[in-house]
Amino acid sequence: MTNRRVFVPVLLAAAVLAVPAAALAAAGPAPGSAARAAQPAAARPANGLGQKPYMGWSSWSLESTRFPGYNGESFITEANVKKMSNVMASKLQAFGYTYVNIDSGWSNGFDSFGRPRADSGKFPDGIAAVASYVHAKGQKLGIYYIGGLNPSVYDRNSPIQGTACHARDIAVQPLTKTNSWMTNWAINWSNPCAQAYINSIANQFASWGVDFLKLDGITPTTFRNIGPSATDGRGDVKAWSQALIQTGRPIWLTISWSIRHDFASYWKQYANGIRVDTDVECYCNTIVTWDHSVKARFKDLTLWAGDIGPGTWADMDSVDVGVGAMDGITNDERQTVMTFWAAESAPLYSGDDLTKLDSFGLSLLTNTEVIAVDQAARPARPVSTSTSQQVWAAHNPDGSVTVALFNLGSSTATVTAKWSDLGLSGSAAVRDLWSHTALGSFTGSFSASLPKHGSRLLRVTPRSGGATTSTLVNQGSGRCLDDPGANTTDGTHVIIWDCHGVSNQQWTVSGHQLQVLGKCLAAPTAVIATCDTSAIQQWNVNADGTVTAVASGLCLDVTGTANSPVKVATCTGAPSQHWRRV
Numbered sequence: 205m206t207n208r209r210v211f212v213p214v215l216l217a218a219a220v221l222a223v224p225a226a227a228l229a230a231a232g233p234a235p236g237s238a239a240r241a242a243q244p245a246a247a248r249p250a251n252g253l254g255q256k257p258y259m260g261w262s263s264w265s266l267e268s269t270r271f272p273g274y275n276g277e278s279f280i281t282e283a284n285v286k287k288m289s290n291v292m293a294s295k296l297q298a299f300g301y302t303y304v305n306i307d308s309g310w311s312n313g314f315d316s317f318g319r320p321r322a323d324s325g326k327f328p329d330g331i332a333a334v335a336s337y338v339h340a341k342g343q344k345l346g347i348y349y350i351g352g353l354n355p356s357v358y359d360r361n362s363p364i365q366g367t368a369c370h371a372r373d374i375a376v377q378p379l380t381k382t383n384s385w386m387t388n389w390a391i392n393w394s395n396p397c398a399q400a401y402i403n404s405i406a407n408q409f410a411s412w413g414v415d416f417l418k419l420d421g422i423t424p425t426t427f428r429n430i431g432p433s434a435t436d437g438r439g440d441v442k443a444w445s446q447a448l449i450q451t452g453r454p455i456w457l458t459i460s461w462s463i464r465h466d467f468a469s470y471w472k473q474y475a476n477g478i479r480v481d482t483d484v485e486c487y488c489n490t491i492v493t494w495d496h497s498v499k500a501r502f503k504d505l506t507l508w509a510g511d512i513g514p515g516t517w518a519d520m521d522s523v524d525v526g527v528g529a530m531d532g533i534t535n536d537e538r539q540t541v542m543t544f545w546a547a548e549s550a551p552l553y554s555g556d557d558l559t560k561l562d563s564f565g566l567s568l569l570t571n572t573e574v575i576a577v578d579q580a581a582r583p584a585r586p587v588s589t590s591t592s593q594q595v596w597a598a599h600n601p602d603g604s605v606t607v608a609l610f611n612l613g614s615s616t617a618t619v620t621a622k623w624s625d626l627g628l629s630g631s632a633a634v635r636d637l638w639s640h641t642a643l644g645s646f647t648g649s650f651s652a653s654l655p656k657h658g659s660r661l662l663r664v665t666p667r668s669g670g671a672t673t674s675t676l677v678n679q680g681s682g683r684c685l686d687d688p689g690a691n692t693t694d695g696t697h698v699i700i701w702d703c704h705g706v707s708n709q710q711w712t713v714s715g716h717q718l719q720v721l722g723k724c725l726a727a728p729t730a731v732i733a734t735c736d737t738s739a740i741q742q743w744n745v746n747a748d749g750t751v752t753a754v755a756s757g758l759c760l761d762v763t764g765t766a767n768s769p770v771k772v773a774t775c776t777g778a779p780s781q782h783w784r785r786v
Contacts, residue, residue: 248515248779251449253456254476256581257517257551258416260303260344261288261296265492265522265555267309268485271530274557277309282327282334291558293341299570300579303416303456303553304338305346306331314354318362318371319405335413346416346456347409351423351440352388353401365404369397382435383421384461390435391443399443406447409455416456419444425462438470445474458519458551468511469682477519477551480508484521484555490532491524491555494657498533498541502586502594502612505548509585510703512549513679513784514749518583520545522555526565530556535564539638540610540659542568546578547596547608547661573637574661577606584608585786587626593619593654597626599674599785601745603713604665611654620651621664627673627710628666635663672785673712675705678762679749680780684709685760685770687720687732694733698725698770700762703786713785716742716754727753730760730770749782750775 248254266279289304310331312323322331335345353375361370374397375389382390391398409417422437441459448455458477471478481504486496501520512518523545524531525538533541545552554569561569568574584596584606592613598606605626609619623632631647638661643650645667652660666672676685678700686701690708698720703709711720717735718725724735725743735741742754751760752775759775760783762768775781 248472249445249457249474249476251445251454251457251476253454254515254517256514256579257549258303258456258477258553259299259301259551259575259578260305260346260553261292261301261558262303262305262307262346262522262553262555263288263309264307264483265485265524266557267307268483268487269491269530270487270489271491272489280306280309280326282329285334286337288558289338289341289343291561292343295558295561295566296554296569297342299572299575301552301554301569302342303344303346305348305416305418305553306334307348307418308420310347314357314360314362316362317365317404318354318357318360318401319365319408320349330412331414332412335415339413344415345413346418347414348418348420349405349444350383350388350421351419351437351444352382352421353391354388358389364397364401367397367400369395369400371401374398374401376435380435382423382437382440384423384425384427385421387421391439393439393443399446402443402447403450406444406451406455410448410451410453414455415453416458417444417448418458418460420460422459422461422463424464424467426464427462438467441471441474460519465507465511468508472511472516475516477517478508478512479519479521480504481520484524486532488532491527491530493532494534494537497524498537498544498657499612501544502610503589506586506589509583510677510682510786512583514581514782515779518548518550520548520550522553523550523569524555525568526554526556526558526561528562528565530560531565534657536655536658538565538568540657542571542574543608543638543659543661544596544610546574547584547598547606549578549581549583552578571638573640573663577637577661580606582606582784587621593617595619595621595625597621599627599672601749601785602665603672604663605672607650607662607664609652609654609660609662611656611658614656616653616655616658618651618653619660620649621662622649623664624648626664627712628664629673631667633665633667635665637661637663673710674785675703675709676711676751677703677784677786678780679782679784680778681762681765681768683766685711685783687723688767690721692721692723692732694723694731696732698730698732699767700770701766713745716744718743718745718751727755727758727772730772745783745785749784751783 311320380390459475460479484497486493582598584598587595594610596608634643683700684703687708723732724741726733739755758772759781761773
């Protein structure tokens with residue numbers, strides 16, 4: 205279990221807005237009622253953010269370490285935040301790092317309306333001044349908050365700004381503890397004043413200039429279920445999402461930590477980032493260790509591989525690879541961490557002391573080809589996790605495949621990527637992204653000898669005329685493009701169905717044709733037909749995930765759930781028109 209973090213405030217702007225009661229209805233399914241298979245397709249968060257994973261810096265790693273010279277949450281001060289902002293501006297910002305995120309420890313009590321206030325000893329000029337400082341450098345400011353109602357606000361029965369309500373009006377009765385530490389009172393979301401209270405805090409954060417909120421302690425998690433001993437934090441997530449949106453300020457929302465995967469469809473409606481694992485920090489004399497911080501993530505990420513993408517990303521926590529003397533892992537392990545985070549399109553935010561970046565750490569954080577993999581927003585999936593020698597891969601719109609090789613074992617080993625496992629045939633050009641080196645053409649496979657905990661990150665591009673085969677997963681439904689019953693009769697309408705990876709879901713992109721079982725997909729009705737050279741069988745598989753008919757420019761689309769027919773429709777940008785090659 206993650207160490208408890210001291211409650212910290214957040215930033216936002218605008219006057220308090222009244223919210224219609226209809227918009228403040230109960231926040232989600234009842235505990236235990238949301239089996240994933242029965243949930244509807246998830247929409248993207250309504251804030252429109254998160255088209256790509258963010259990049260930046262976060263304070264918690266330096267607050268948690270016992271490395272000499274760092275004294276817990278006393279590290280988080282206005283002066284230190286500005287130092288990190290300065291180094292980011294000079295060394296990292298040109299590569300895409302822009303967020304400066306303040307974690308726990310920034311607040312000290314509440315104002316008369318029960319809203320958090322900054323610790324004046326740590327932030328003498330206030331959070332708004334810090335926000336102005338980083339904004340002047342072209343950066344964004346993030347802050348931290350915990351789900352539930354703080355007991356001190358309840359005890360004081362603070363009035364809720366802009367309403368006739370008070371704090372005790374919005375608490376669940378009898379009083380029930382909530383969040384992962386069981387420190388706050390659960391909120392009764394059926395009372396419209398509950399949303400008004402969260403809105404008032406969000407408005408305060410917005411007025412300060414906050415651009416990011418980490419909402420911590422959200423349940424259910426992999427270690428604390430909802431039930432008699434804990435409450436369901438989904439209501440907090442929905443309320444905070446709505447509160448941030450009503451401020452009118454674009455504010456990224458990340459929820460934390462070890463969030464339960466079986467509620468993925470719900471989280472994806474509201475959060476831009478989901479902390480899918482426990483804290484990366486070891487709470488020891490370094491910042492991280494391999495066994496505590498890295499190894500388990502290879503297993504845990506497999507659950508989320510089909511659920512993350514534009515709008516919502518798997519947050520793997522800070523990427524602590526910048527300062528070898530503090531990080532607690534070898535150089536090979538440091539590269540593997542950066543490789544894995546980038547391959548999974550995880551948010552890339554350092555937790556290191558940026559004033560102490562070493563040359564190797566800086567080279568890891570600023571490798572342009574590796575960053576491009578992360579920002580391509582195409583999370584890799586494992587080919588197999590049955591051994592410690594693993595291959596993870598992601599198909600790209602141009603027909604190439606990003607391939608990450610990992611040796612998680614305790615001694616040097618050979619790791620092989622087989623073209624057949626990647627949906628490729630024939631020969632392919634291989635490029636090493638870390639070294640910016642073309643390695644040549646390889647037929648059938650590529651092998652590399654990797655040291656203990658070592659890795660490679662590659663771009664594999666089939667030679668001219670080569671075809672690539674993969675499943676096409678619909679982002680809106682999470683289901684796969686399917687030739688029903690493996691029917692090869694011309695005129696058979698394709699559908700979406702639960703992904704199972706067999707031959708009638710294996711689509712080959714050959715030139716501008718989409719082929720399955722030796723037949724071609726044809727517009728305008730999305731049927732299979734005998735392959736020919738006609739324009740109606742020509743498709744573009746685009747970088748944004750859409751599949752468009754060359755003749756009409758219309759998008760491959762679907763409405764409904766399993767067994768729903770696929771159609772060709774006007775492109776709107778909806779999730780149902782975005783497809784991921786797996």
